[in-house]
Amino acid sequence: MPLKRELEVKVSKTEVVAAALPIQEHWLPLSNLDLLLPPVDVGIFFCYRKTKELSFETMVGALKKSLAQCLIAYYAFSGQLVTNTSGEPELLCNNRGVDFVEAFGDAELMDLDLYNPDETVEGKLVPERKHGVLAVQATQLKCGGMVVSCTFAHQVADAYSANMFVVSWAEITQSRPISQPPSFRRSLLLPRRPTAYHLSVDSMYATISAFASPEDQEPAAEDDKRTALSRIYYVKADQIDKIQALANDEKCFGKRNRRTKLEGFSAFLWKMIVSGKVSAGDGYCKLGIVVDGRKRLIDGEESQEKLIASYFGNVLSIPYGEKKIKELKEKSLSWVADEVHSFLKSALSKEHFLGLIDWVEERRPHPALSRIYAARATEEEPAVVVSSGLHFPVRKIDFGWGTPLFGSYHFPWGGKSGYVMPMPSPKGNGDWIIYMHLLEEQLKMIETNAAHVFIPLSSDYIYSCT
Template sequence: MPLRLQVTSYTCGGFSIAWNTDHALVDAASFSMFVMSWSEIAQMRPLSRYPDHHRSVFKPRSPLKLNPSLDRTFSKYTMEDLLNAMPANKSNYDISVKRFYFVEASDIDLLQAQASQDGRRATKVEAFSAYLWKILAGLILKDNEFNRSCKMAWLVDGRRRMASYKVPNLFGNLLSMAVGEASVQELSHSRISSVASMVQNAIAEASKEAHFLDLLDWIEFHRPGMFLAKVLLGLGGPAIVLSDARRLPVKELDFGFGRPVFGSVYTTAPKLGAGYVSPQLSGVGDGSWVVFTILWPELVEALESDPNRIFKPMSATRLGF
């Protein structure tokens, strides 16, 4: 795969390794497999996983079966569309503020407990998403937009959903986007457990094998071109997209120089049409998260000023230095 690598040394004696590639070619699951294999080779250990490059297993159906709901979620795009993306009717939304945050394990557990109060145990991602969605809704209400709805979206890895195909090691891109939408009034006034149920229902819609088969047919019908979820292009108003990168290896890696204390995804895109939040397990190993975000200033302020202080500033102390 096309790849650029940069090693940066620091006066403190430490260094960082950065990889850059094209998300149109590989997703986070593939990249995680790549860096883990590199680490194992560096340690002269046998590979724990072998990449599967047989993409021909995913052939469009004949005849194609087009699901019209995908037209509401995805669209063709150009790089110019992405660079100029902005939430509809929100010309003052500059979604270009990049931050790293630290979320303590105790705060994640607290959110999960609050989101599980209706008798259904919420996952950590569902609880975290519900918290974010409520913050976004409250921010929109502050603008006196009482009748608006707002969206939240989640990247969904199809490898675990394609049960009939058994392709856990597929190398490439096998992602879809789950999108949830609700009124800001409902989100703001609902308990976090109710919002977590909305999150679960939205993700479930894009977590079925049938959904990915529909997506393959949809892409085949609209080829050639590049495709992206409309929410990332700013179509439909302010939104947050969550990409769960907790499977990205951090403390498991060792390239011969010791284990890293910090690892994260990042993007060179100057801005997006929706807020982007990507949690990863921290290298501390205590269940805490490192969260990379691209947000607009008002949402950054809302998260950092929230009395619950879930999003804490990144610091060397929090990474164990």
Template sequence: MVKLEATKEHDDGRDVIVTVAPALPVQEHRLPLSNLDLLLPPLDVSLFFCYLHPAPTAAALKEALAKTLVAYYPLAGEVVANGDREPELLCSGRGVDFTETTAAGGAELRQIRLGAVDEGVEKLMPAKKAGVMAVKVCMMIDGLVVKLRLTKFRCGGAVVGCTFDHRVCDAYSFNMFLVAWAATARDSSASPPAPSFRRSLVAPRDPPQQRAPSTDALIDRLFSPRSAAPPPAATGRSVNRIYRIAAADIAALKASAGPGHTKLEAFTAHLWQLCARAAAASAHQISQCCMGVVVDGRTRMFPDGAMKAYFGNVLTIPYGVMGSEDLRRMALADVAGDVHRWVAEAATGDHFRGLVDWVEALRPKPAAARAYLGGTGGNEAMSCIVSSGMTFPVGKADFGTGLPAFASYHFPWPAGAGYVMPMPSARGDGDWVVYVHVAPEVAKVMEEESTVFQALENSYVFE
């Protein structure tokens, strides 16, 4: 029998919050975060799915959630501090807070301005309570790992919003959970593989193996010990937008980048040059641009697929720093070549294993990726990070009533660097949907170009 806990329930006339516990009891225990998890500051990531009529019902979503949390039990727990004031998971079976609400004013889904995130999307995301500051290390210990929100609209459509703690898992891991949740709601016989929480896969070597000087130098360039505070907040106002990119424009970028470069490398190179234009046009005449790319290490550490079902963070963030004027003058192919060089340098098993050992030697002192801070250029650089969402499971997010009409990430993080996440369009036609959280100068340059970044009109989604 599905167990639905309602110990945290209230109804203020619009919102009803229930706590959905795993369908089977969980033996309470603590699950340490891995060394690679500890590299992540206390940040929440959100994503959402828009469904036209008929949309998934709250009852179906909650019933499937309770069943899915049996395998994904850490998501039903809480982040707490251990004796060294490091975050770890308390797997208590407490459950996931699920909010059911109705759009204010009898609004219809088609009226939500999806492209103007701050105006239309923000209120569809489940809010997590602000964490408390641990005195010794100023690390935010937030509590709940996941929160979910179902917003129903007069037209019969609905939006499913999800927010998760990035310290517990990366997008690859949360995608696994989403696919399993949707499959359970459909009562699919083809159950996805169970997640793996084997911390031994990312454990430090004992004794640590001698690393090549080049490996040590790369780690020291990409990461640094930090005061225990989170990354510095943005000093200026940032904007959140969702754009679309036509498949033909993506192909054109790749062709311009030349042979041997991926679509993501071509896109990153183009974005780097746009940032250079924005830097030159800014009031401060920023002379340096830092561009980072999030790299997943699962297949790098274990090419045999041993980490395919691993749940947790397996990320590194290589970056490049270049003068704004140099970037503006270079051909796209040359910029893409530079992106390829520094991404490939970090996309190795040796780098990830060395990184695990490096964090172990540093603990309990926290560390952070330098790309968050503008690389070696510090706060004087125009900084941006690209995180590929191309594995986003939009084609598997069918909770029994059909695929979503639209889906996107939502990550208005507090750090000073911009953040850009491309992912496949729900239309399945090769277009991209791109979430951006950037300085206003960068958004202005994006919108002024005649190709690539196109405004996301609701007619594109709901035609």
């Protein structure tokens, strides 16, 4: 059941945790792909049940000690983001350290309303990043349970990199060696000489000055902020299978050409966010999907596989499609899934990512951004981005007191478009956890027209995970 009163979290201690060994101060430039990210922060949190063997103080002490060890390898997270002489962000690796917050929440884990993270997670269980690149918080709950969370600068790391970090941190806490040390080899993402790119990149990205009107550059009005809400749902495995089957309806695909679960889910979501519109007219709805370029850059070169697999930073692209709302409402799910596949495949190649790097190089130092991120999304013409968190390693984040009962990203990203992230359930049974940050009207449409698919997260579901 949802918490019947507002959750209060009181900070008891804040200190800075630096790398356990000295780090020679140096500059680490951001890659061209890092420069495509706006200055937004990403949160991630894990919920643990009470353990009889260890006190909160003991667990926090272990977290701090292992964090100091982990920052030796992940030294970028111990630095600072500064602006260089060209006006671009750059990493100063000076071992400034990570702000580590200890807090107490006046609720039991089973009473947390995680379906509504705006009230329980935002600014309470996930810390605000104030000075460094990364902030960490450990919150003790009334039941003796604990929430461990991080907030990091997206310009420095994508979700893949954050996943590597938290897995490494957990491994060190258990006195195990890091299974995948990070690589900061920026030479892997250097532009070519001469530069070259496909014209499709121009349709996905633009310099900020090219599309930002003066009102776009102003902070969002308070009324606008309130209309975007975060929610967490779960979707059962059989529903995901049904959606994929409908996305492949009446098609004779080979195994390699079938629409994936993510494509089917994205198509279903595309239809749902416009499902309640009575008169769509000639309005359009945009859908984007975040693509991780690491596997694309390998392109069969085994010598590059290990280097790229451990690369720490952003290796992302956001292709998107735009369709009339009327079409999305009337056409079959398989038709919409075909449209998803069509725009998605434009970014599924090594050449696309090399071209994207070159595209940024030609425009530096002018900042650029994904067009869908900066879209003037409205209730009449919505836009939403889907980012797959299906490799989220929630079942691996064991710091020595058991696997999490629950874990999720938290990313109310502040863009005009919505954001949706599917992640694996801690149950490991094929269910998905879905984090959504959408306009209130869109959430109402989803809950009205797809209540059998998107089930609000509850403590009953969380406690059934183990």
